[in-house]
Amino acid sequence: MATEVVSGRYQGLEARDLVAAWRNMMLSRRIDDKEIQLKRQNKIYFQINSVGHEAVTTAAGMVARPGYDWFDLYYRDRAFCLQIGVTSYEMFLQAVGAREDPASAGRQMPSHLQVLLHGHPVSACGRSGRRGLAPEPDRRPGPKGRIPRG
Numbered sequence: 155m156a157t158e159v160v161s162g163r164y165q166g167l168e169a170r171d172l173v174a175a176w177r178n179m180m181l182s183r184r185i186d187d188k189e190i191q192l193k194r195q196n197k198i199y200f201q202i203n204s205v206g207h208e209a210v211t212t213a214a215g216m217v218a219r220p221g222y223d224w225f226d227l228y229y230r231d232r233a234f235c236l237q238i239g240v241t242s243y244e245m246f247l248q249a250v251g252a253r254e255d256p257a258s259a260g261r262q263m264p265s266h267l268q269v270l271l272h273g274h275p276v277s278a279c280g281r282s283g284r285r286g287l288a289p290e291p292d293r294r295p296g297p298k299g300r301i302p303r304g
Contacts, residue, residue: 175216179208182233185242189249198249200264204230212237 164172186203193201204211207230215237218225227235232245247255249264 171216175209175212178212178215178233178237181242182208182212182236185232185236185245188246192249198251198264201249202229204232207231208233 167175182204186205189198189201190203192198211231211234215234218234218238220238225234225238235245236242244256247260248257248262251260251264253260255262
């Protein structure tokens with residue numbers, strides 16, 4: 155009995171898309187490995203990795219629309235950031251606190267994947283400062299004419 159091999163598509167993806175996703179996941183893991191090594195050598199002072207999150211964040215990045223969508227990034231979203239266009243070089247600039255870091259000029263805590271989107275830095279730190287990005291809650295008066303707090 156012969157096994158039928160269907161090439162070219164897998165769950166609606168082309169082979170080149172699968173290879174690109176695999177490369178993104180591997181790059182994310184290699185960056186994590188290198189940052190762990192740099193931390194052990196005391197060349198960077200902080201490292202938190204995204205090991206185990208590569209596949210899901212790569213998939214999310216594949217459907218995201220940079221320059222159009224807004225992202226509320228989590229510190230384990232390294233593969234997502236790579237997928238939407240952040241370079242490994244920029245991630246290492248942030249890790250070492252370099253002035254050339256395009257997101258924060260070395261002033262933001264590393265590994266919090268700050269990305270400039272729509273001209274505003276977006277990071278997993280300081281979520282309370284981004285309340286303006288959320289949709290406005292329903293402010294119609296409730297029972298007894300009270301306006302609910304948001």
